[in-house]
Structures are given as structure tokens and as C-alpha cells.
Amino acid sequence: MTEKKTLFAFRIPIFVAALIVPILFMEIDQSYSDGTFVYVSNGEDGDIAVMKLDPKTGDMKMVEKAPAGPNVKHMALSPDHRFLYASIRSEPFSVITYLINSETGNLTQLSKESLPHNMAYISVDQTGRFLLSVSYADAKIAVNPIDPKGFVQSEPVQVISTGPNPHSILVDQSNRFVYVPHLGNDQIKQFLFNESTGVLTPNDPAVVYTKDGSGPRHFDFSPNNRFVYVSNEMDGMVYSYKIDNRTGNLTEIQRISAIPLNISFKPSTPSAGNGAPEMEDGEVTTIGVADIHITPDGRWVYVSERATSTIAAFAVEPHAGNLTHIGSYDTEKTPRGINIDPSSNFVIAAGQESGHVSVHAINQETGELEPLNRYESGKDSNWIEIVEFN
Numbered sequence: 001m002t003e004k005k006t007l008f009a010f011r012i013p014i015f016v017a018a019l020i021v022p023i024l025f026m027e028i029d030q031s032y033s034d035g036t037f038v039y040v041s042n043g044e045d046g047d048i049a050v051m052k053l054d055p056k057t058g059d060m061k062m063v064e065k066a067p068a069g070p071n072v073k074h075m076a077l078s079p080d081h082r083f084l085y086a087s088i089r090s091e092p093f094s095v096i097t098y099l100i101n102s103e104t105g106n107l108t109q110l111s112k113e114s115l116p117h118n119m120a121y122i123s124v125d126q127t128g129r130f131l132l133s134v135s136y137a138d139a140k141i142a143v144n145p146i147d148p149k150g151f152v153q154s155e156p157v158q159v160i161s162t163g164p165n166p167h168s169i170l171v172d173q174s175n176r177f178v179y180v181p182h183l184g185n186d187q188i189k190q191f192l193f194n195e196s197t198g199v200l201t202p203n204d205p206a207v208v209y210t211k212d213g214s215g216p217r218h219f220d221f222s223p224n225n226r227f228v229y230v231s232n233e234m235d236g237m238v239y240s241y242k243i244d245n246r247t248g249n250l251t252e253i254q255r256i257s258a259i260p261l262n263i264s265f266k267p268s269t270p271s272a273g274n275g276a277p278e279m280e281d282g283e284v285t286t287i288g289v290a291d292i293h294i295t296p297d298g299r300w301v302y303v304s305e306r307a308t309s310t311i312a313a314f315a316v317e318p319h320a321g322n323l324t325h326i327g328s329y330d331t332e333k334t335p336r337g338i339n340i341d342p343s344s345n346f347v348i349a350a351g352q353e354s355g356h357v358s359v360h361a362i363n364q365e366t367g368e369l370e371p372l373n374r375y376e377s378g379k380d381s382n383w384i385e386i387v388e389f390n
Contacts (some may be wrong), residue, residue, distance in 0.1 A: 015357060035389035036341060037063070037105035039075060039084060042378030045048065046070045048086060048098075049377045050105050051357075053386070058346045058359045058372045065378070068096060072255055074121050076381050078128045081387045082288040083150040083276070085131060087119045088112075095122065095131065095144075095152050102389040113154040121168040121218075126175035128197040131155070134166035134180060134378055141166060141180060141197045157198045163187055167217045168231075177248030181216035188216055190248060208250050210239060218291050223298040227321035230290035231258065231303050238303055238314070240321055253321055258289050258303040258312040260328035262332045282324040291337050295344040300326075300367040302347050304335040311338060311349060311360070313367050329369040332358050332381075341383040346372075350368055350381040 071090040098107040117135035164184025190203035215234030241250040288306030314323040332351025360369040
């Protein structure tokens with residue numbers, strides 16, 4: 001197999017270099033004067049690892065472990081980066097509001113409020129006034145108000161019974177349109193969003209259908225708000241859509257695989273649990289595509305695949321929005337969550353089964369990934385948020 005690029009095939013050289021490189025850079029810049037902070041939720045440990053990222057070298061160092069609660073999973077940032085929100089997926093289901101210290105990155109818990117159900121994904125609208133969430137297990141969409149102090153309110157403005165297994169929810173940059181991929185019935189629901197009230201109304205049409213058995217999971221918008229890229233958990237494909245900025249309707253333009261070449265797995269099926277790939281005798285047998293992000297400069301798309309523990313890289317054609325496959329790169333075991341720093345220099349991956357995060361440098365000419373270093377995070381490392389303070 002020549003297409004798949006290895007991260008840990010040469011462990012000794014990589015980690016010897018990893019020990020040497022930080023020593024060299026310590027003499028140049030010990031403080032990481034640019035405030036870039038990485039937040040990693042650790043579900044089994046029940047905390048959030050706070051790390052400081054050197055935006056030039058990709059080196060990271062631990063700041064603190066902020067207490068959260070058992071099964072802390074998805075997180076979201078407020079638009080002004082003052083607050084971090086974390087979903088607690090153990091009873092009582094809730095969301096924690098943290099204040100972010102812009103100088104140190106430390107988190108201060110401000111409040112903990114109940115959510116309608118076990119919410120698998122949370123996001124914040126462009127005004128910072130509403131928390132949007134979906135429950136994978138309970139087939140619910142919810143909108144909760146956020147007060148002027150940044151606190152999420154426990155009384156939702158709206159709870160919608162929806163199709164099976166909604167897996168993510170985001171509002172576009174115009175703050176007028178909301179999309180919800182449903183893994184269980186291969187649909188992406190389209191909503192109109194009222195930023196004054198937080199109320200969602202079905203768009204016309206209300207649904208975009210994907211291929212049967214595709215399992216749409218996560219998605220991201222291009223920085224110019226013209227395109228949407230959707231990762232499909234069960235068939236391993238990335239679907240590309242064009243957004244009509246007048247109506248909010250999505251039009252499919254491409255399907256492309258995120259599975260390493262010469263790898264053959266059977267499609268997976270919706271899970272009542274955590275949605276992880278199926279295993280037989282300790283070996284993964286089904287596809288497990290997970291997270292997807294586009295670089296802030298709009299040039300590259302990266303997708304995590306849990307069955308092969310790889311990150312697929314794609315180049316973005318800026319005018320038509322089409323993707324071109326670059327390659328697949330080994331990373332942490334079971335990379336449930338990945339994210340990209342604001343400078344578009346690094347991809348960081350969280351290993352759900354490794355308890356570590358890895359930093360990969362993005363080749364600015366080709367989009368290829370180069371392994372830099374890995375850091376202990378905590379048990380059940382899953383979601384990553386990154387914030388930069390100037």
C-alpha cells in the first residue's frame with residue numbers, strides 16, 4: 001500500500017526528534033507569546049485538558065486539567081472566544097459554561113445547566129445568544145438561550161422531535177440557515193434560523209437526501225460560506241454541496257472517498273451506543289469516518305477515519321468547491337475528533353483509545369501532513385476546540 005502515509009512507522013526517529021526539538025525552541029521562545037490554546041475533552045477522566053500551542057513550531061505544553069464531569073464530550077466556543085461550552089453526556093445531562101482566561105487559557109466554571117436530553121453535539125450561533133444541540137439517542141434538536149453574561153439557560157426556546165440519529169448542528173456564517181445531518185435515515189435537514197428568537201423553521205425543501213446507508217455525521221462550511229462538506233460515517237464518503245446564499249438550500253456537487261486506497265471495509269450501520277466501528281477478534285471490520293474540518297484559509301479539508309486511525313487530506317478547488325484527494329496519514333488510535341489551528345498550519349487529532357493528541361504540520365504547498373509530536377491528554381480523548389488571542 002503506497003498511498004497511506006505512516007505516522008508511527010518509524011517510532012524511534014520521530015520521538016527522538018520530538019525530544020530534541022522542544023529543547024532547541026525553548027531558548028528562542030519559552031512563553032509562546034501568541035496566545036493559542038487547545039482544549040481537549042476527556043470523557044472517561046471527566047475533565048478538559050488545556051494546552052498551549054506554539055503557533056510557529058506546533059509544540060504544545062499542558063496548562064491545566066479543568067474539572068468537567070463524567071462523559072464530557074462535545075464542546076463549542078462563543079463567537080467572541082470568551083466562553084467555552086461543554087456537553088456532559090452522563091446523567092443529569094447538562095452543559096457547562098466556562099470563562100476563558102485570554103492570557104493563560106485557564107478555564108473557570110461559571111454555570112452548569114440541564115439540557116433536554118443526552119446531547120451529542122453542541123454549537124453556538126453567530127451572535128452568541130443561542131446554544132444549538134442534537135441528541136443522537138433521543139432524536140431531538142434543541143435551542144437554548146444564552147444570557148448576556150454568557151450563561152446557557154436551562155429552559156429551551158425550542159425542542160424538535162426529528163429523524164433518527166441527528167449527529168451535528170451548525171448555523172452558517174450569515175446566521176440565517178441551520179443544517180442537521182441525520183445518520184440514521186441518510187438525510188440532512190435544512191432550517192431557517194431566526195437570530196432574534198432562536199426559533200428554527202423547516203426550509204423548503206426541508207430535507208436533502210444522501211445515498212442510502214451513507215450515514216451523514218459532521219460537516220463544515222467553507223470560509224466564504226459558498227460550500228458545505230459532510231463526512232459520512234457509514235460509507236466513508238465526503239459529500240460536497242453548494243449553498244444558495246439566498247435560500248439556504250444545498251445542492252450536491254461531489255462525492256469522494258475518505259478511506260485509504262486499497263482498504264476494503266464493509267459499510268457500518270447506525271449504533272445505539274457511541275457509534276464506534278464494529279470489531280471482530282480485536283480488529284475493526286467496518287468504516288468509521290468521524291470528524292471533518294476545512295482550514296481557515298479554505299485551501300484544504302481534513303477528515304478523520306477511526307477504523308484505520310487515519311486522517312484523509314483533500315485539496316479544495318476554490319471556484320467550484322470540488323475536492324481532490326491528497327492522501328491518508330496515520331494518527332492517534334481512533335481519532336474521534338480533529339481540529340485545525342487558526343493559522344491553518346496544524347491539524348491536531350485526539351485519540352479516543354490512545355489518550356493522546358498528535359500535532360501534524362500542514363505542507364502549505366501540497367496539503368500533505370507531517371507528524372510533529374504527540375502529547376498525553378487523558379482517557380477517552382474526543383473533542384478538540386482551538387482559540388487564538390492576539
